Amino acid sequence: MKRGAVLLAAALTACGGAPAPDTARQAPASTARVEQGALFSTVSLNGTLTRRARSDGSPYTAINQARGIYTRLPEVGAKVDCGDVLYRVDDNPVRLLCGTVPAYRDLNTGDRGKDVRQLNRNLRVRGNVFTVKTKAALKRLQRGKGRLDLDDAVFLPSPIRITKLSGKLGAPARPGAPVAQATSDTLEVQVELEPSQQRQVKRGDSARITLPDNTSVDGTVDRLGRVARTPEGADHATIPASIRLDEPEQARGLDEAPVRVEVTTTGVKDALSVPVTALVGRSGGGFAVEVVRDRRRRELVAVQLGLFDTASGRVEVEGALKAGDEVVVPSL
Known part of the structure; x- marks a missing residue:
């Protein structure tokens, strides 16, 4: 009712x-x-204050493409920015680059495409073509190497915060194997919409979030999942939704905290x-x-x-x- x-x-x-x-x-x-x-x-919804990841709440997965031995891995909880070294194989750096298209080929002068565009965006070069400017920027980033080989980088949508390691220091690094799981470092609230609520709540709706200390912060419905799922212990399917905090610093220091959410749907x-x-x-x-x-x-x-x-x-x-x-x- x-x-x-x-x-x-x-x-x-x-x-x-x-x-x-x-x-x-x-x-x-x-x-x-x-x-x-x-x-x-x-x-009214119950939610969890957590770190932004995929729209269904699952973490990002970093897939290794290098062959050799893991000689350096990040610690759980470490923050890695776009362009930083994520890990090393045979002491060669594998960098985090930001973009939604996974690495799938070597990139060199003259190549073009969406993957080149996101590489250029990381290097602050315009366009979707690998030009001499791309090559020069890569040389500065990689200390002399003017191309991007498949095993040089991992592309993920944003700077990340490591939540789990799959690779082990000193163990073989195998192409196609996950090396780590991560979220972004941006706080958001994740909620599950009941069937009766799924037509009411829409992207852009305003939300009021009550934190565990009873203070309130404002937010906005940012993402709605497209696939229904049945949470553990539930007897019906729900749709995941994410709420962006208008001022994330107001909830700094909280993670995986239960919150209460009031979403304004009409007015x-x-x-x-x-x-x-x-x-x-x-x-x-x-x-x-x-x-x-x-x-x-x-x-x-x-x-x-x-x-x-x-x-x-x-x-x-x-x-x-x-x-x-x-x-x-x-x-x-």
């Missing part, structure tokens, strides 16, 4: 649960104002609203609110319902109401 429906059920229960007659009542126990302004609908800029608890059922069907007129006279006013603001507990209404009217709500 949606949260708005739960609030509505609670309101009707609080008001006695039975339809109310369209006549004046006795003096109300308490009242609340009809307000005009913005309303928002939110989806109206200017609407009349009443507390959900002010709603009563009409004898002929539909809903109404009891309005206090001239501080004494009371009447039921039929209303049509719009957006439920689940965070504030209010609902958009249309009817013979105006901002500032007083409506009856149950006594606390």
Whole structure:
């Protein structure tokens, strides 16, 4: 059941649960104002504050292409930037270069393509052609070597933070074998969307994230997974989603921490609203609110319902109401 429906059920229960007659009542126990302004609908989620990786939450994998013996490997937790040495085979450096196209061929003067474009981007050279400028920049990076052999580099989408090592120092390095797993060093929140939430949450939605110390930070829905999966212990499939922190430094020092997320999915800029608890059922069907007129006279006013603001507990209404009217709500 949606949260708005739960609030509505609670309101009707609080008001006695039975339809109310369209006549004046006795003096109300308490009242609340009809307000005009913005309303928002939110989806509440449990999430995990972690490091950005693939859209499904899985880590990046560094695939080795060199032959020889691993003579240097990074430590778990180490950060490796674009252009830095990731590891060494036979004491020859294998560098991390940033890009989404995996290394699949040797690159030399005259070659062109997407892989050349991303190499040039790492070297701060324009274009998708391996030119003399590419060669000169590679010589500076590799201390004299003006081409990029297949086993010289590993391409991953961003600077990384090592999470797991597959290669072992002193062990043979085999082409095509994973050497390490990694994430980026950027914090994000990962959540799982239930089937009922998958049409509501979309990329670009604003989010409010409550950290373990009860402080809150703002975020934005950044990536939505395309493949449903069934988490361990669950009985139904969910879709993974990632939320980017607007100011990641506000959560610095936290990793793999549980958080609470409120995603704002829809909104109206200017609407009349009443507390959900002010709603009563009409004898002929539909809903109404009891309005206090001239501080004494009371009447039921039929209303049509719009957006439920689940965070504030209010609902958009249309009817013979105006901002500032007083409506009856149950006594606390």
